[in-house]
Amino acid sequence: MLKRYGIIFIILLIISSLPGCTQGPEQGKPGGDAPAILSVWYSLEGSEEQELLSQLERISEDNNEFEVRGERIPEVDFVDYVWKIQAGGRGPDILIASRPLLSALYEKGGISPVLAEKSKALDSVEELFTFNRELYAAPWLTDVPLLYYRTDKVDSLPANLAEIWLTKASIAIPPPNTVLLSPWWKAEGGNLSLAGIPQLDSPANLSFIERLIDLREEGLLIFDNQALSRLIKGDVDYAISWASQSHILEESQVAWDCVSLENVLGKNGKALLDKTIGIANSSLEINSAREGAVLTVQEELLKIETQTAISKAGTRIPVSKEYYEAPQNTFRIEAAKTITNSWTPTGDLIEWQFIGIQDSTWRTILAGADAESELKKAQQSALKLLE
Secondary structure, three states, rough: OOOHHHHHHHHHHHHHOOOOOOOOOOOOOOOOOOEEEEEEEEOOHHHHHHHHHHHHHHHHOOOEEEEEEEEEEOHHHHHHHHHHHHHOOOOOEEEEEEEHHHHHHHHHOOOOOOOOOOOEEEEHHHHHEEOOOOEEEEEEEEOEEEEEOOOOOOOOOOHHHHHHOOOOOEEEEOOOOOOOOOHHOOOOOOOOOOEEEOOOOOHHHHHHHHHHHHHOOOOOEEEEEOHHHHHOOOOOOOOEEEEEHHHHHHHOOOEEEEEEEEHHHHOOOOOOOHHHHHHHHEOOOOOOOHHHHHHHHHHHOHHHHHHHHHHHHOOOEEHHHHHHOOOOOHHHHHHHHHHHHOOOOOOOHHHHHHHHHHHHHHHHHHOOOOOOHHOOOOOOHEEEEEE
C-alpha cells in the first residue's frame, strides 16, 4: 500500500517539474493569460452603433495586448446606471455619449480628466467639455445647421434672410428647435438666461416664435423633416438643415451649395453646439499598464479615418482640425466656420437644461397654443431647476 502511494507521489513530482507547471502562463504566448478586456459603454444607436462596434473590433485585431468590448446603455438610463455601477467599484474604461450625458456624469464625479491629447479638435468644440479649465472629455463628432440653396435657381446669394422673402422664395426647414435655429434665434436677440436667471419668456423670445408662425402662415417657411428632399425636388430654392445631411444632396443630381447662416444673419448669428458626442474616461482608478491601453483606444477612435467612418454612418460630422484643413471644399469651409464661431452657455451646466424646456414649449406653440402664456410656463419650469 505504502509502495503504491510512493509511486503516485513520484509521478506527481515529475509532472509538477515539467515546464509551465511551476509558473503562471505568460500573457501573449500560447496557453498564456487572455488579453486584457477593455470595456466601452456608449449611448449610440442604429448605424452609428454598428460602425462603432466595427471600429472597436478593428482596434482589437490591431492590438494583441487587449480586447475592446462595447456595450450600449440607453440614453434615458445612461447617467444613473453608470453612476450606480461605478459606485460599486465596477464600470467601463471608456464612455462615449452626448454632451448632456457626459456633463451630468462630470457633475456627479463619474468622469476623470480625459487621457487623450488635446489640440485634435477645433477649439470651440473643446470648450463644450471644459470646466474650470479642465478638459473632461475629448470631442468626437458634432453637427451644425447650414443654409443650402440651388445654384441653378439662385443667381447670387442674398445678403440676408429678408431679401430671400422679398422675392417670395420659401425656405424649407425641419420642425424647428433651439439648436437648429440657434443662429437665427441668437441674431434676433434670443437668450437662455441673463446673469444666471432664465429668460425664456423674454420679449425677444416671444417675438421670434411669433415670427416663425407668421412666416409659416405666409408659406415662406415650410416645416418638413425632409427639407433637403424638397430642395432636390425643386419645391423650394433654399433649405436650412444639418451639415450631416449634406450627403443627401451629394447623392442627388442637382446643383447646390451651402453657406454658414452667419453669412445671412450677421456676426451675432452664431450656432449653438449641442449635438456633440464626446469620449471620456471612467472615474475608476486604473493602473499604469491599463492606462496605456485605454489611451491607445481613445487615440484610435479620435483618428480622422475613424471619425469619418462614424460620420458617414450617422448624423454628425467630425470635429478634427485635420478634417477641415484638407481637402477643402465649400461645405467643409462653411461647416468649419459655423463650428469655430459657435457659442455655448456661459453659466452653470444647469443652463443647458433650459434648451429642452424651450424646445418643448416651441412645439406646443407651433401646434396652436398661446405663445405668451406658454413661454411664461416655460420660465417657471426653468426657475424651478434653480431651486
